[in-house]
Structure formats: structure tokens, C-alpha cells
Amino acid sequence: MVMTATTTTDAFTPNAVLxxxxxxxxxxxxxFGASLAFHADVSDVASALAAGGDPGFVVVDTRSAASWDQGHLPGAVHLPTALVPEQAEQLLDKAVPVVTYCWGPGCNGATRAALALAQLGFQVKEMLGGFEYWAREGFAYETWEGPVRREADPLTAPAADTDDCGC
Known part of the structure; x- marks a missing residue:
């Protein structure tokens, strides 16, 4: 371990990382094992959905109706966080794991919805990156006007024509 001298004492302290x-x-x-039990990333969700057939989970958009209309994952169930306690059991099957998402990394709506679903007895994961990274990575989404697909942002997704980030 590399140590650096502090300016106030003769003692050595590690850098901020260490x-x-x-x-x-x-x-x-x-x-990290626990983290993977609680989270999925957009690339893994997209890959599972693109494989065809039953992916073994359902995706839940936890945002408002206006946000849903602006864009949502194809096949997602719309269940705003505030409505989870009253509507989850009518819309979802407790035998099927749920993957929640909201706007993006700066929003914890998907976390709150995941907590509410878990409190009701659902198995749940949160999709890291939310709708923002879904769109930024170039995956297709739906709006009130129809399907949309943006070019992938090269800072968030591979530049090559692949859905696999290699991680």
C-alpha cells in the first residue's frame, strides 16, 4: 500500500480510496452477492426480454401516467409507487419475480416501490439505471405515440452493434 505524508503531522495516511x-x-x-440478489441492470433485463418466451419475471414501471406516456419499456406493467399497496395484488402474480424501475439513478421511486412490493410478499429486484439508462443504451421503448429507439450513448453502451457490454 502506498502511503503519503500529511501536511500537519509526520504520520503517514493512505489516500482517500484506502x-x-x-x-x-x-x-x-x-x-456483492446480496447486491446482485437485489439489483439487475438494463442490459441484463433487455437481454432476457429479447431472448423471447417467458423471461421468468415481470417489469414494473413505477412512475406517473405522464411519465409512462413519455416512454416505458415494452411489455412493462404500469404501477405507480403510490398505488402499489392497493393495486399490486390485482396486477401481479406473487409467484413471478418483479423488476421495478423509475426514471434513473437520481430517483428512488423504484426502490420505494420494491420495498412496498416486498412488504406485500413479492420477490423483487430493482433495475439499476432506470428508464434513463434503458433509453441511453439504445433499447427500444414505447410512448403514447408508438415505438421509439434512440442511438446508444457511447458513454453508457458499447459502440459496436451488440447488446452485450462484456461485463
Whole structure:
């Protein structure tokens, strides 16, 4: 580990990255394994949906009606977060895992909806990146006017013609 001298003492302190040391490998396995149990990314969701047939989960858009009309994932169920307690059991099957999404990384609506669904007994994951990264990665979506597909943003998706980011 490289240490740098502080300007106020003769003691050495690690850089900001290593000021708190990395977790043990066992703790990292537990943490990252748990993270994957709670999250899916847009590329994995898109790949599973594009494979055809039943992907084994249902996608739930947790945003308002105006946001839904602006654009949503094809085949998604529209269930705004505030309506989860009263409508989830009529719209969703508890035997089918749910993947929630909202606007994007700056919005926690999908997290709140996932919590509400879990409290009702649903198995649930949150789609990291939300609708923003779905559109930015160039995946097709639907609006009130019909289907749309934007060019992939090269800062969020591979520039080549592939849906696989390689990660």
C-alpha cells in the first residue's frame, strides 16, 4: 500500500480510496452477492426480454401516467409507487419475480416501490439505471405515440452493434 505524508503531522495516511481499507474477501462476497440478489441492470433485463418466451419475471414501471406516456419499456406493467399497496395484488402474480424501475439513478421511486412490493410478499429486484439508462443504451421503448429507439450513448453502451457490454 502506498502511503503519503500529511501536511500537519509526520504520520503517514493512505489516500482517500484506502483511508477505509477494503473489506475482507468473505465480506465482499456476501455484500456483492446480496447486491446482485437485489439489483439487475438494463442490459441484463433487455437481454432476457429479447431472448423471447417467458423471461421468468415481470417489469414494473413505477412512475406517473405522464411519465409512462413519455416512454416505458415494452411489455412493462404500469404501477405507480403510490398505488402499489392497493393495486399490486390485482396486477401481479406473487409467484413471478418483479423488476421495478423509475426514471434513473437520481430517483428512488423504484426502490420505494420494491420495498412496498416486498412488504406485500413479492420477490423483487430493482433495475439499476432506470428508464434513463434503458433509453441511453439504445433499447427500444414505447410512448403514447408508438415505438421509439434512440442511438446508444457511447458513454453508457458499447459502440459496436451488440447488446452485450462484456461485463
Amino acid at each position: 483511508r477505509v481499507p477494503p473489506a475482507s474477501p468473505a465480506a465482499a462476497v456476501a455484500h
